[in-house]
Amino acid sequence: EAQVTQNPRYLITVTGKKLTVTCSQNMNHEYMSWYRQDPGLGLRQIYYSMNVEVTDKGDVPEGYKVSRKEKRNFPLILESPSPNQTSLYFCASSLRGGLAGNTGELFFGEGSRLTVL
Amino acid sequence: RKEVEQDPGPFNVPEGATVAFNCTYSNSASQSFFWYRQDCRKEPKLLMSVYSSGNEDGRFTAQLNRASQYISLLIRDSKLSDSATYLCVVFSGGYNKLIFGAGTRLAVHP
Numbered sequence: 001e002a003q004v005t006q007n008p009r010y011l012i013t014v015t016g017k018k019l020t021v022t023c024s025q026n027m028n029h030e031y032m033s034w035y036r037q038d039p040g041l042g043l044r045q046i047y048y049s050m051n052v053e054v055t056d057k058g059d060v061p062e063g064y065k066v067s068r069k070e071k072r073n074f075p076l077i078l079e080s081p082s083p084n085q086t087s088l089y090f091c092a093s094s095l096r097g098g099l100a101g102n103t104g105e106l107f108f109g110e111g112s113r114l115t116v117l
Numbered sequence: 118r119k120e121v122e123q124d125p126g127p128f129n130v131p132e133g134a135t136v137a138f139n140c141t142y143s144n145s146a147s148q149s150f151f152w153y154r155q156d157c158r159k160e161p162k163l164l165m166s167v168y169s170s171g172n173e174d175g176r177f178t179a180q181l182n183r184a185s186q187y188i189s190l191l192i193r194d195s196k197l198s199d200s201a202t203y204l205c206v207v208f209s210g211g212y213n214k215l216i217f218g219a220g221t222r223l224a225v226h227p
Contacts, residue, residue, distance in 0.1 A: 035217075040125070042204070042219035043161070058214070090160060097213075106215065108160035 002027045006091050006109035013081055014117050021076045021112050023091030031097030032074040033058070033106070034066065036087040043090065049074055050097050081116040088113050118143055121218035123205050129224045134195045138221045140205030141187045149208035150181055152190050154201045155220065161204055164190075195225045 004025045013019055025032065033048035035058075045058030049068040063085055065077040074093075078085060092106040123140045130136050142150075150167035165172065167179040167188050178191040188205055205218035 040219055042121075043217040045214060048214070105163045106161075108162070110160050111158075 002107070004091055004093055004107050004109040006089075006112050008112060009110060010113050012115045012117065015082055016080050019078050019081060019114075021078075021089060021091075021114070023074045023076065023109060024072050025074075025091075025093040025107070026072065027093065027095075027107065028071065029093035029095050029107070030071070031095070032068065032091065032093045033097075034064070034074070034076045035090045035092065036060065036085075037090060037111075038087050046076065046089075048097065078114075081114075083116050086114060086116050119219075120144060120209070120216050121205055121207050123203075123218040123221045125219060125221060127222040127224050129226060130195055132195055132197060132225055132227055134225075135191065135193050136195060136223060137189055137191045138203055138205075138223075139187055139189050140218055140221075141185075142205075142207045142216075143186070144207070144209050145183075145186060147186075147207045147209050150179075150188050151206040151208075151215075152177075152179060152188075153204040153206055153217075155204055156201045161217075164203070192223075195223075197225050197227065199223060200225045 007022050030051045034046040035043040037043050044060050047066040049055045089112045091109040152164040153161040154164045155161040165174050167181045171180040176193045180189045202220040202222045204220045207216045
């Protein structure tokens with residue numbers, strides 16, 4: 001089954017304790033992206049990757065890191081989480097990114113609800 | 118000003134009603150437009166693309182007005198299962214990415 005898988009789905013942690021949210025897709029997609037969703041603000045892009053070893057900042061990259069060593073995986077790293085990073089996080093992928101490949105269809109993972117105390 | 122703006126709702130309508138949502142976007146160079154649906158606590162999923170000439174998919178009709186920079190979604194004969202949040206999404210060539218509105222919540226009641 002074609003899917004985007006995120007883990008963990010739920011996490012409560014404390015300020016400063018490094019954590020990683022994993023994301024994996026099995027559709028051989030080139031483009032992957034991380035979003036956070038907060039009430040009233042919609043989905044905001046954190047980082048995206050056009051392909052392996054190609055990553056770039058989105059709208060709200062502060063406090064986050066990513067890597068794209070393999071096509072299927074795109075982990076999101078919070079080196080020192082703070083309470084303002086409490087949010088619902090979505091990983092998404094599409095066949096290609098940018099104007100050339102954009103059909104508007106992003107495939108989303110089920111989301112990871114993170115609480116930082 | 119937000120790049121993509123939507124009325125947050127909620128729109129509370131009875132089954133069988135027709136309901137319309139509007140969405141405005143600020144970047145006149147925006148190139149592609151979409152509606153996504155997001156059920157409570159779930160991931161967003163593409164509902165339909167919006168074409169310049171307008172398009173229909175069953176009970177759903179999407180329209181684009183480039184001159185006024187707005188997009189609309191019309192749902193006819195609402196079903197209970199249509200209850201969800203509807204996200205307006207714009208592809209901005211200038212920023213080379215999809216930009217999401219905050220969503221309009223629809224609640225269909227018996």
